[in-house]
Amino acid sequence: MMRLAFRNLFQNKARLVISVGGVSLALLLILSLDAIFSGVEQQITAYINYSGADIFVAQSSVRNMHMASSSLPVTLIEEVKVIPGVEAVTPILYLSNMVVIGDERNLAYILGLPEDALMGGAWQVSAGSAQPHPGEAIIDRNIAEKSNAGLGDEVEILGRKFKVAGLSEGTASLVNSVAFISLADFAALRGSADTISFLLIRVESGVDPTDVVEQIEEEVDGVTVQTREAFAAQESRVVKDMGTDVITIMNLVGFLIGLAVMALTVYTATLSRRKEFGVLKALGARNAHLYKAVLGQALFSVILGFGVGLGFSLLLSAVIPRLGLNLALVISWGSLLKVGSISMVIAGFSALLPIRQIAGLDPAMVFRGK
Amino acid sequence: MLLARRNLFQDKTRLALSVGGVALAVMLILLLNGFLAGMNQQISSYLIYSPGSIIVAQRGVRNLLGATSLLPGGAEDKAEMVDGVTEAIPILSQFVILDLHGKKQPAYLIGYDPERGGGPWEIASGREPQTDREIILDRVLAKRHDLLIGDVFEVMGQDFTIVGLSEDTTSWMTSFFFIKKSAAEELLRAPGATSFLLVTLNEEAVLDDVQIRLNDLPGVNALTKTETAANDISLFAKVFSAPLKLMVGIAFLVGTLIVGMVIYAATIERQREYGVLRAIGASNRMFYQVVLTQAVFAALTGSLAGVLLTYGAAQWIMAARPQFLIALEPRSTGWALLGGLAMALAAAFFPARVVARLAPAEVFRK
Numbered sequence: 001m002m003r004l005a006f007r008n009l010f011q012n013k014a015r016l017v018i019s020v021g022g023v024s025l026a027l028l029l030i031l032s033l034d035a036i037f038s039g040v041e042q043q044i045t046a047y048i049n050y051s052g053a054d055i056f057v058a059q060s061s062v063r064n065m066h067m068a069s070s071s072l073p074v075t076l077i078e079e080v081k082v083i084p085g086v087e088a089v090t091p092i093l094y095l096s097n098m099v100v101i102g103d104e105r106n107l108a109y110i111l112g113l114p115e116d117a118l119m120g121g122a123w124q125v126s127a128g129s130a131q132p133h134p135g136e137a138i139i140d141r142n143i144a145e146k147s148n149a150g151l152g153d154e155v156e157i158l159g160r161k162f163k164v165a166g167l168s169e170g171t172a173s174l175v176n177s178v179a180f181i182s183l184a185d186f187a188a189l190r191g192s193a194d195t196i197s198f199l200l201i202r203v204e205s206g207v208d209p210t211d212v213v214e215q216i217e218e219e220v221d222g223v224t225v226q227t228r229e230a231f232a233a234q235e236s237r238v239v240k241d242m243g244t245d246v247i248t249i250m251n252l253v254g255f256l257i258g259l260a261v262m263a264l265t266v267y268t269a270t271l272s273r274r275k276e277f278g279v280l281k282a283l284g285a286r287n288a289h290l291y292k293a294v295l296g297q298a299l300f301s302v303i304l305g306f307g308v309g310l311g312f313s314l315l316l317s318a319v320i321p322r323l324g325l326n327l328a329l330v331i332s333w334g335s336l337l338k339v340g341s342i343s344m345v346i347a348g349f350s351a352l353l354p355i356r357q358i359a360g361l362d363p364a365m366v367f368r369g370k
Numbered sequence: 371m372l373l374a375r376r377n378l379f380q381d382k383t384r385l386a387l388s389v390g391g392v393a394l395a396v397m398l399i400l401l402l403n404g405f406l407a408g409m410n411q412q413i414s415s416y417l418i419y420s421p422g423s424i425i426v427a428q429r430g431v432r433n434l435l436g437a438t439s440l441l442p443g444g445a446e447d448k449a450e451m452v453d454g455v456t457e458a459i460p461i462l463s464q465f466v467i468l469d470l471h472g473k474k475q476p477a478y479l480i481g482y483d484p485e486r487g488g489g490p491w492e493i494a495s496g497r498e499p500q501t502d503r504e505i506i507l508d509r510v511l512a513k514r515h516d517l518l519i520g521d522v523f524e525v526m527g528q529d530f531t532i533v534g535l536s537e538d539t540t541s542w543m544t545s546f547f548f549i550k551k552s553a554a555e556e557l558l559r560a561p562g563a564t565s566f567l568l569v570t571l572n573e574e575a576v577l578d579d580v581q582i583r584l585n586d587l588p589g590v591n592a593l594t595k596t597e598t599a600a601n602d603i604s605l606f607a608k609v610f611s612a613p614l615k616l617m618v619g620i621a622f623l624v625g626t627l628i629v630g631m632v633i634y635a636a637t638i639e640r641q642r643e644y645g646v647l648r649a650i651g652a653s654n655r656m657f658y659q660v661v662l663t664q665a666v667f668a669a670l671t672g673s674l675a676g677v678l679l680t681y682g683a684a685q686w687i688m689a690a691r692p693q694f695l696i697a698l699e700p701r702s703t704g705w706a707l708l709g710g711l712a713m714a715l716a717a718a719f720f721p722a723r724v725v726a727r728l729a730p731a732e733v734f735r736k
Contacts, residue, residue: 018634022391022627029398029620036616059559060527067465067476067544069438069526071559095438096465100430107436107605159430159589190440195559222527234474238467241474242543249687250617253398257624260391268384316616353383 006300016301019265023305023346024312026258027339031313033250034335036174039317039328041236043173047109048232050123050170053090053200054209056231060222063234065094065109066175071195076220080199083215085207090119093186094197099139099179100156101147107176108143110157112186119200122180127151128166132180136165140177157181158189174327255342262305262350266298270354277358290358295351302347306340375663385668391624392672392713393679396706398621400680401687402614403702405542406607408695412541413606414599416480419491419538421459422568424581425598427591432601435478435544438464439565442589449567449590452583454575460564461488462554465544466526470515476544477511479525481554488568489548495519496534502553505530508545509537510692525549526557542693622709630665630717634724644725657725658718665718666711673710677703 010016044066048056057080059070074091081089093112098105113121113132122130122138128151132138137155144150144167154161162181171178187193203212209227216225226234270277277290310331317329379385417425417434426449428439441460449458462481467474482488484498494509496519505523512535517523521532530549539546555561569592571580577594584592593601644657684696 018627018630022624025620025624025627029617029624032616032620061469061524062467062526063469064467064474066467068467069464069558073559097437098430098432105432105605156430159428159591191442192560224527238474238476242476249401250398253394253401257391257394257398257621260387260394261624261627264384264387264391267387 022261024308027309029254035329038330045232052119055201057199085212087204088202090200091196104147108179112183114183122168124169137162138166138180140172141167298347298351389672393675396676404696407697421487422570424569426567454580458567481551490536492537494537504533506534506548508539509535510540511545626713665714669710669714
């Protein structure tokens with residue numbers, strides 16, 4: 001019966017292409033949306049992951065950077081420096097603002113870095129310097145290229161002109177980019193040198209960062225202290241939690257579309273083979289055998305559709321970053337498992353209609369031409 | 371026409387599946403556009419309902435949301451002295467991430483002076499904050515997290531008592547919440563700081579002239595509320611347009627494939643009849659008409675069903691998840707119907723080619 005399913009499926013190539021295409025597009029819809037959110041999660045945590053810090057200190061109850069605000073008294077730097085296990089401390093100032101190049105306005109994390117910052121700077125620089133001096137800015141290369149700007153050109157940040165002194169790599173996402181200016185310029189533009197946003201801490205070699213986290217929490221009031229990994233996990237949860245509802249709704253629509261396409265394909269394929277099924281029944285084939293054939297056909301189509309959908313998604317994830325869209329598609333194992341399960345459900349449901357059709361099939365009626 | 375209709379209605383289940391498939395594809399397109407339109411409305415809600423007609427921000431800042439603004443000291447007094455200005459209401463605002471029931475919830479904090487304005491425009495229940503330890507939460511946000519008036523709510527390590535619940539201050543992305551400006555200054559460790567001024571003009575003043583005069587003040591950027599709202603919308607549209615276009619493109623292709631498959635199956639099934647018609651002299655044009663009529667009917671019926679389905683689905687989504695606003699605009703509906711027509715034209719292409727190449731002798735030999 002599986003051979004019959006296989007032949008039924010491959011007998012009409014155009015129908016096979018359409019059905020596999022339809023299912024793969026519906027699955028692509030689910031896969032690509034998941035991939036977009038996973039991509040943003042990965043992009044958004046890049047700064048934290050590449051900061052070089054083992055520990056992040058923020059204002060009490062502030063557990064991430066994106067869309068958050070943190071203010072710490074500048075006196076905290078010295079308090080933290082003397083805690084055992086702390087090797088280096090880098091204070092940074094941070095807020096969301098625009099990098100303006102000509103008419104182009106790009107949303108960015110603006111980061112103020114102290115002179116010779118040990119942590120928190122651009123981790124990969126394709127041209128120029130990684131350390132911004134007063135009056136200078138390090139901006140993302142893609143953002144600069146989009147506006148035909150380069151080293152030495154002027155950009156506007158926080159209402160002031162800065163000279164581009166470096167172009168960084170991997171610092172742009174679908175949501176925003178990262179731009180670095182000096183801590184002194186940042187403080188002057190904010191009009192206050194009494195506060196900083198975050199403290200980035202490197203621990204001494206051989207020291208467990210979680211021990212230092214506990215130590216800081218014990219000795220310093222009004223702060224939230226997290227290891228880099230915990231801080232990055234909190235950051236990616238912002239994207240995940242914001243996207244949950246949208247993803248659920250879109251997954252449901254994608255599932256229904258996939259189901260409609262698949263049901264239509266298996267139904268039309270069974271319908272066109274009605275006579276043959278009638279003959280098989282007349283020859284003594286049991287309903288269960290015929291059901292297997294229909295289910296097998298649905299399963300083959302969905303597996304093929306899944307493969308093609310995955311192929312398309314991988315292709316998109318390779319092509320899109322080259323288009324300069326700052327959109328990264330990351331296909332996770334969790335997403336594959338989810339789409340795989342959805343595919344199986346689609347195959348099962350889409351076989352229901354034809355199965356009913358076969359069950360009610362009377363061989364004598366078929367021979368009579370009905 | 372009769373042939374096309376009979377062909378299409380001969381198998382009602384197939385027709386229903388095809389119409390359903392197109393309807394779902396159209397629904398997806400409309401819902402995506404509705405989400406975007408709703409989001410745009412929600413993004414501008416504060417600007418629509420807050421007092422004044424001009425927003426004064428820090429120089430270089432052209433948005434209310436998305437960018438942090440900090441005005442130079444004394445900006446409020448200077449703005450109020452500008453000819454044509456009646457009042458400049460200061461607010462201190464900032465995005466914050468709240469942790470609610472283990473979930474991250476972005477929220478937009480507005481610190482305002484209840485006696486001057488700039489706070490919630492509609493209070494569903496309760497009152498405005500009177501002390502620095504009182505807060506007004508969005509009604510939908512509070513309901514989603516079982517928060518009631520009188521409950522204590524923590525923001526950035528500081529406890530606040532909920533004294534009021536505001537209406538129409540939420541979106542799927544973020545919710546507004548309101549505290550006194552002095553409380554916001556303390557929370558953000560920015561004493562005396564102001565993010566924006568909501569500027570009200572006197573009746574005789576000309577908007578453009580006052581805007582120019584305000585822009586002459588040092589370190590500030592004055593924009594009309596319409597401009598600020600447009601900047602916010604374009605900022606968020608920039609983020610969402612690429613994924614949205616990708617989704618709409620996929621939905622369109624799926625719809626086209628569904629119609630194509632149905633018409634193709636119907637055409638192949640009737641191949642023998644078409645062969646007979648050809649043998650008795652039917653022209654290619656007639657065949658094209660038959661195929662196209664079927665495709666247009668399936669696609670347009672599906673599109674219309676999709677539009678109706680969208681209205682139902684939108685109501686259901688908004689009831690189940692009140693933070694979502696799905697704004698269905700007539701223009702989008704028009705585009706969806708046109709999209710359905712485009713699907714039909716694209717889908718008819720392949721079956722039409724099959725019929726055109728049909729040789730009567732071949733059919734009789736099969």
